[in-house]
Amino acid sequence: MSDLFDSAEKDYSHEPLAARMRPVTLDEYVGQDHIVGKGRLLRRAIAADQLTSVIFYGPPGTGKTTLARVIANHTSSAFITLNAVLTGVADIRESIKNAEQQKKLYGRKTILFVDEVHRWNKSQQDALLPWVENGTIILIGATTENPFFEVNKALVSRSRVFQLKPLTKEDLLKAARQALSNKERGYGKYDVQFEDGALEHLVETANGDCRSLLNALELAVETTPEKWPPEAGEKIFISRETAEESIQKKAVLYDRDGDYHYDIISAFIKSLRGRDPDAACYWLARMVKAGEDPHFIFRRMLISACEDTGLADPNAISIVESCARAFDRVGLPEGRYFLAHAALYLSTAPKSNSSMAFFDALHSVETQDADVPNHLKDSSRDAEGFGHGSGYMYPHAYRDHWVAQQYLPGNLTGKIFYNPSTQGYEAKIRDEVLNRRELQIASLLEEEIKNHPENFYTSEYNKNSPQRSATAKSCAEPLSQWWIDQHQSWFKPKEENLTFTPQDRQKNALLDKAERSWRSRLDSNRAELLEKIKTTLLSMSEIYRHSRVLVWNADDALLIFDLCRKTPEGATYGVCRTKKGIEILKTYQNTLDDLDKTKFVLSSGNIFSENNFARTVAQFNDAVFDRVFLRDCFAAKEDIFRCIKVLKENAPLFSEDARILLSQRIPCDSQKLSDLIIEQIVTKDTDTQTLELLKNMQAFDRKFYSSEKTQIYSWDCNFIKQSLSEAGFKFSLKEECLIEKRRISPAEANLWLDSENSLYGKELASEISSAGVDKIRQLLINNISDRIFNWKAANTFWCIKL
Template sequence: MATRAILGSVVARGVVQVASEAEVPLAARMRPGSLDEFVGQEHLVGPGKPLRRSIEQDTIPSMIFYGPPGSGKTTLARIIASTTKSAFVQLNAVTSGVADLRRVIEDARELRRMYRRRTILFIDEIHRFNKAQQDALLPAVEDGTVILIGATTENPFFEVIPPLVSRTRVVELRQLEPGEVMVILKRAIDDPVRGLGGSTVQVADDALSYLARMSNGDARVALNALELAYKTTPPGESGVRVITLDTIREALNRRTIVYDRAGDAHYDTASAFIKSIRGSDPDAALYWLARMVEAGEDPKFIARRMIISAAEDIGLADPQALVLAVAAARAAEFVGWPEAKIPLAEAVIYLASAPKSNSAYLAINRAQEAVRNEYAEPVPRHLRDASYKGAARLGHGKGYLYPHDYPGHYVSQQYLPASQVGKIYYEPQDQGYEKEIKRRLSQRGSGNGETGHDGAGDGVRVKCSGAGDRGLGVEI
């Protein structure tokens, strides 16, 4: 029973037969076998870093490797497999189920009991496990039966159950820089054993630089494109394959944009987009818009974010911003991609260039806070609905002053419940059109029984009297 785990230190379930070296993709052949070969992630595996020390000392804790594709998650796990004295078992969350997990855990428990040997369980794409599968891991991770190493491109704080996250260390790998991808590409070109062999291929400098930039930090994409360019380029008379920029462009086909509509890149890009609008940087806002457009984002999602920003970040400093954002949303929905980018871009430039005020956002939040935490008084009788028979007998609407019957269509009366009189929720700012709103309010008063919106009035309260919804009198 335990022999399944005892047979070797590395077990990869579901792996059939190892292909010949020539059939193995370049990206797999060039996978680093040690930390010294590993490129990038200096913040994790640089000299003296905790993760490097734990790998070298074989004191690996349970971890979740989280990072973009091609950043080295699986490679790090395999380096651990090649250096550890523990048994190393690999599962893929796509093809494995609870039964597979239970077998591995049973073997690990037996191995620890008989030989006092640890088992490291590497689960690729751990976010693909459902809650029941993740729950099955908990006891074994908690009691140390297995040391878990998970790999995921998705944020584990959203995609992995909290109890499992709390029992592991989340290790974030960063997107590789173009210079780091360049190192990997040059190594693949020059290596005569695992790579393409420096004597049989020449890659133009501009082609190599383009590939390093346009692979978006994904080493696997870069190596796959390089290999495709190599295989589709016939040798010249000298036997050397000369790979040009055009060949690389064709091999790469389309720039790889890390963007999953349900993942971090989706929300991070949208966040950068809105923050650029809020920060009044039209160029940055256009750039993030272009990133979403190129990734095929739903124009409705983009338009919704713009409408929210128009109300939250620009608001009454330029009320026209909300009108334009809604119009852009309708236009984008009407014309669809690719032309939808034009009205969206027009609105983005307007929003980013407009004066900013978040007073409406703050005002509704203050009002909601009061509603949530204070006593909800009944609606004052003079403000209640008086449109039905019998309302007058209940006193509903009695004493209400109809503003249109007064000079300037305004009359001061109490609109808030008694306990709320004098409280200020809306505080206009000195930005754009809102300066005019502030001026009008300061002249008229707040409308809640005070003479000034800044709360500095003489405290006069209005007692309403008279009959009907259009009350005709006021007693002070």
């Protein structure tokens, strides 16, 4: 067994930089915020030393082994590490024997870290299963292969799965700077300087692999001085040329036997089926560049020729077979023309000879990083765990066996590889290919217009034509560079799930029971309306399993139970108005594990009162929030201004992609008493004098509900939009009219129309006389007994991006 996780002080001088700089604490760990960010489940479990079996899955250099080392440094459990490549059943038995002794003699748990766990065969993985099941062993598995495919299903079902992603450029820069500033383990003793662009080149070509970056950094720094190590404080200047020599070439992320193999061939076939030659060329270039077997690609295209093209073009299979035979005769590199030729034929139906489109795509592969959009990934093995394939629209289910959807990666939106000529058969398909491109762009614009109308109808590009923005105009020329630049950041692909927890039936049953309980206390159609509010808010929120969610005024339990289910690897926090509310909510989760429980705190007042937000969330111990849910928090204009101030002043409490989800009723546009009486009480027998009074009351209502005198009515949806826009916030908005079935009591009627104590009653009396108000009051009271009215509420739903 390895001593990889020994924590004793040692001499680092003979270790590679990547080994020296391996983090030992959570604060040193770089990247993977969706797993170990503040408030996430795994971070809380590590800090509380309450880890359960987990599997870390991701490409090399993303921090799987490092994260295991961090856990080893935080836990009081015995820690054993095995490498599946070098060990077998005998080592497993020895580890289990040690674990049993630790439990029996010292009462300590044992954590077993298995690197490359997918390398063990089924019998070796089976040998662990009973001991994981009975709690003798807490397993930490690390694998570069999809665990839903390569790891024993029984082990996966007893483990939480966390997917690690390639590090971002910001993450890599942070790791590089840590190495350059650390005096004990890095190069902090020296004055290391870089030519402009040199360090950035190392980061760019590391392709998300921290180990690759640190290896290149080590080579660049330690080969620059005449002798190593130099004197402390000596200047070491790294030129761009040195950086380029240290990390020669970016590798295309692809594994011929692993996940990328299946995902990219899936994207390629779906692009052929969707008749998108640009995307087909791109995914073909990815496979060829990575060394995929051309015979495998031809085999899949032969299948596609019959499966997706079929009798719509009986020549397709002949063309592809001819290309395959030609490839066998010519070989690489010229054989790439035949691959491109067959792919273009299948993706356009009539024959195309524009094989050069492939090389445009190849250039893009060599110069840009791009991940497979989640909806194009292979869903056959892990749709439930990671949500791969979610959102993919099956073209055969649509008219003409085609549907507009994005097949290229998000950062290549609008990129054109294939430009059909006006010659021969291509002249026949040219209009159809260009028309489909316009329809794809139009479908993206249509969805964006719904979510961001302000980007289309208030744009600075819209000065010459107020009726139609430049974005809308660009539909006529969808290939313009302006369109590509303008939309690059707007269309964000649907993210895949990066974590997975097996279903906990006990927890779900408990949360279901809690939801049924609070609903049973609601009468009329109140539960139905609240369900609609909840559904709309959740649909706008883009909640992920690892999200950290805050629900303000959680006492009514509308959102809290559902969000707890949706964030098993994240966290859900609740702020309540009363201690009684906290007590009731806590009774529902008494039987849950501590890490699964929602934490509730008490608010000392209105969310936007002086420093209340910061004081309240401080009780969550340095938490950071991805989503915050609020309901009806604006009672006056001043609340809107305070909200904006609170959001700006508390920016450190929100993650980079944080969103505020707000359901807000608009009082001035909601039910007016005059309308209710006229529409639901007045009959054909109502006398003329009463009708005249009601007509005057209706005119008064229009004026009263827009008056600056009444703070609760002096603002509307447009005022909120203007305030948010002026503050620099981006947002999407949905408006709905909710109809509540409700009774009106005589006490309510008297209160509303009290000409002495009610502002509304007093103003109405001055408009139509006290006698007139009394007559209307009597009409209302005479007609409310045992009646249920439709009460209209203008409701808005906001998703505010911070």
